[in-house]
Amino acid sequence: xxxxxxxxxxxxxxxxxxxxxxxxxxxxxxxxxxxxxxxxxxxxxxxxxxxxxxxxxxxxxxxxxxxxxxxxxxxxxxxxxxxxxxxxxxxxxxxxxxxxxxxxxxxxxxxxxxxxxxxxxxxxxxxxxxxxxxxxxxxxxxxxxxxxxxxxxxxxxxxxxxxxxxxxxxxxxxxxxxxxxxxxxxxxxxxxxxxxxx
Amino acid sequence: xxxxxxxxxxxxxxxxxxxxxxxxxxxxxxxxxxxxxxxxxxxxxxxxxxxxxxxxxxxxxxxxxxxxxxxxxxxxxxxxxxxxxxxxxxxxxxxxxxxxxxxxxxxxxxxxxxxxxxxxxxxxxxxxxxxxxxxxxxxxxxxxxxxxxxxxxxxxxxxxxxxxxxxxxxxxxxxxxxxxxxxxxxxxxxxxxxxxxx
DNA sequence: AGCCTAATTGATCGAACGTCCAGTAGCAAG
DNA sequence: CTTGCTACTGGACGTTCGATCAATTAGGCT
Numbered sequence: 484x485x486x487x488x489x490x491x492x493x494x495x496x497x498x499x500x501x502x503x504x505x506x507x508x509x510x511x512x513x514x515x516x517x518x519x520x521x522x523x524x525x526x527x528x529x530x531x532x533x534x535x536x537x538x539x540x541x542x543x544x545x546x547x548x549x550x551x552x553x554x555x556x557x558x559x560x561x562x563x564x565x566x567x568x569x570x571x572x573x574x575x576x577x578x579x580x581x582x583x584x585x586x587x588x589x590x591x592x593x594x595x596x597x598x599x600x601x602x603x604x605x606x607x608x609x610x611x612x613x614x615x616x617x618x619x620x621x622x623x624x625x626x627x628x629x630x631x632x633x634x635x636x637x638x639x640x641x642x643x644x645x646x647x648x649x650x651x652x653x654x655x656x657x658x659x660x661x662x663x664x665x666x667x668x669x670x671x672x673x674x675x676x677x678x679x680x681x
Numbered sequence: 682x683x684x685x686x687x688x689x690x691x692x693x694x695x696x697x698x699x700x701x702x703x704x705x706x707x708x709x710x711x712x713x714x715x716x717x718x719x720x721x722x723x724x725x726x727x728x729x730x731x732x733x734x735x736x737x738x739x740x741x742x743x744x745x746x747x748x749x750x751x752x753x754x755x756x757x758x759x760x761x762x763x764x765x766x767x768x769x770x771x772x773x774x775x776x777x778x779x780x781x782x783x784x785x786x787x788x789x790x791x792x793x794x795x796x797x798x799x800x801x802x803x804x805x806x807x808x809x810x811x812x813x814x815x816x817x818x819x820x821x822x823x824x825x826x827x828x829x830x831x832x833x834x835x836x837x838x839x840x841x842x843x844x845x846x847x848x849x850x851x852x853x854x855x856x857x858x859x860x861x862x863x864x865x866x867x868x869x870x871x872x873x874x875x876x877x878x879x
Numbered sequence: 880a881g882c883c884t885a886a887t888t889g890a891t892c893g894a895a896c897g898t899c900c901a902g903t904a905g906c907a908a909g
Numbered sequence: 910c911t912t913g914c915t916a917c918t919g920g921a922c923g924t925t926c927g928a929t930c931a932a933t934t935a936g937g938c939t
Contacts, residue, residue, distance in 0.1 A: 699895080699896065699897085700896085700897065700898090701895075701896070701897090711897090711898095712898095712899085712900085715897080715898065715899080720897080720898080721897070721898095
């Protein structure tokens with residue numbers, strides 16, 4: 484049922500957030516949806532949480548599969564973020580609907596804050612591990628904020644107009660940023676003390 | 682009339698994209714809008730183009746006012762991107778509506794491609810000027826893509842949940858990236874030849 | 880078998896939507 | 910004054926929406 488919601492949002496964007504459309508895709512009556520989720524907002528919120536968790540698990544799993552070294556795990560994470568299955572412009576449709584509700588309904592804001600905190604926490608951990616490997620102490624929070632913003636910004640633009648640049652370029656831009664970070668070129672993102680002797 | 686459209690989208694998000702609501706705000710009859718713009722899609726597209734151009738002019742004007750040196754102009758551009766008037770979460774509402782239509786109607790995609798190309802062109806020019814000042818040859822296109830993605834990603838997250846981090850942190854993250862760029866720490870974003878002797 | 884609860888249906892309601900169009904008002908040109 | 914044209918009004922039409930609810934079906938428990 485949540486699956487039908489996501490598929491409807493993919494296909495029709497905001498117009499897909501209609502109980503009637505969703506029930507048609509799910510093959511059930513419209514009344515049933517209003518019965519299980521009390522109203523439309525709850526259904527959308529549940530779909531949001533499901534998609535966010537599922538996406539993060541996919542990314543985290545792919546990054547863990549990426550190899551032993553922390554740097555390789557970050558690379559796998561970045562590559563996975565621009566994998567064809569993630570890059571589907573139709574998925575952006577879904578997120579746009581969710582984001583537009585985040586600012587309107589407190590329940591959606593709660594889901595957003597919770598899932599994004601987890602996302603940044605994962606990313607910060609990966610980056611800190613890379614830093615430890617290279618002898619720099621990465622400040623996890625701002626580093627994760629920056630890389631997640633870079634990933635999101637590139638992903639959105641790629642979905643909006645896929646012809647502007649290639650996914651490989653997006654990967655390169657993120658990798659360059661990580662290289663600069665653990666090369667010490669972003670001093671504001673490192674702890675002040677215990678700089679490794681050059 | 683276009684102004685009323687933008688105000689309606691700010692206030693009500695996607696639900697504001699209704700001819701009846703817009704005509705009420707504009708103080709005219711609903712029929713008049715269908716008379717001047719043939720249908721709703723044309724009205725929204727016109728509003729999109731107006732907002733995009735107006736925003737870019739604001740940013741470019743602020744950056745030009747930022748001072749003499751290219752580096753100061755980029756700083757002013759970054760600060761302007763996170764100025765309170767730009768950071769209004771209500772403005773994100775408007776962009777989300779536009780973006781959701783970019784993927785559905787070719788006319789909106791055309792407006793998006795056109796305005797974003799100009800945006801990146803401006804940004805690339807600024808970054809190249811900074812590079813010239815510091816003796817590095819910046820590749821304008823990928824550099825502009827990266828910085829605009831970083832700006833957008835941070836801006837979106839700030840609008841979605843303003844409590845996650847402060848605008849000053851967003852500015853710092855962008856400034857750090859620019860410093861890394863013109864410090865030579867992002868070699869993939871520089872022309873290979875004519876590196877200045879260290 | 881009998882019963883209770885939960886799942887499920889489909890009709891119905893009022894509201895809001897986009898588009899259309901007959902009609903009014905203002906104004907410039909003949 | 911008349912004619913033509915444009916700006917503009919506001920109601921009608923058909924559609925779709927979210928929510929509600931009485932009625933029906935299914936399934937486990939005694």
